[in-house]
Amino acid sequence: MKRFCFLFFFLFIVVASFFCIPTAALQISRKTDGQILFRSKIREGESFSTVIRHSVHLTPVFENYEVNDKGLIVLTGTRLQDFGWGVPSAVSEDMELNDDFFDIRGMSKLFDSIPFRVRQINNPAFLFRNKQYYLLDLVPDGERIEITAKKTTLGVYIFLGGNIDAFSEIPSATERH
Numbered sequence: 001m002k003r004f005c006f007l008f009f010f011l012f013i014v015v016a017s018f019f020c021i022p023t024a025a026l027q028i029s030r031k032t033d034g035q036i037l038f039r040s041k042i043r044e045g046e047s048f049s050t051v052i053r054h055s056v057h058l059t060p061v062f063e064n065y066e067v068n069d070k071g072l073i074v075l076t077g078t079r080l081q082d083f084g085w086g087v088p089s090a091v092s093e094d095m096e097l098n099d100d101f102f103d104i105r106g107m108s109k110l111f112d113s114i115p116f117r118v119r120q121i122n123n124p125a126f127l128f129r130n131k132q133y134y135l136l137d138l139v140p141d142g143e144r145i146e147i148t149a150k151k152t153t154l155g156v157y158i159f160l161g162g163n164i165d166a167f168s169e170i171p172s173a174t175e176r177h
Helices: 002-018 154-159
Strands: 022-030 036-041 047-053 060-067 073-080 094-098 101-111 113-117 125-128 131-134 144-153
Touching: 022 154, 073 144, 144 154
Parallel strands: none
Antiparallel strands: 022 036, 022 144, 047 060, 047 125, 060 073, 073 101, 094 101, 113 144, 125 131
């Protein structure tokens, strides 16, 4: 009986410790029904991006983000090929030309969440850990998604289902376009 109590206490301590280990979760969900399309742990300072095809210039526009120590999303930069209609024309941040792209750096705009309208005309994608996820593969044209980063504990993260990647169920979701 003593051995059973010790084993139970030990397992309780191990499980309880998971609810003390801090982590952050990056998540993409549909705004209409709250369905989670993507969730992954993300480290402080780790980056991700969104990319669209500009509807006038028909060139890619990248928005680069990272998650800070408070679990907020920080816009750190933009990468684009053209200035003019619908893109910045006056920049107060650092900018340089690299490989035919204007890189605007030094931005530090904080967001609790990023609302993002998915439109067929701009072929939007989400880039994370060297993978490109095409949003139209799971989100109908015109629907809104929300990208969030939340501080949580490892135990809560696991309890809520851990990693979710609905894109992996679509063979072409990370390979085409």
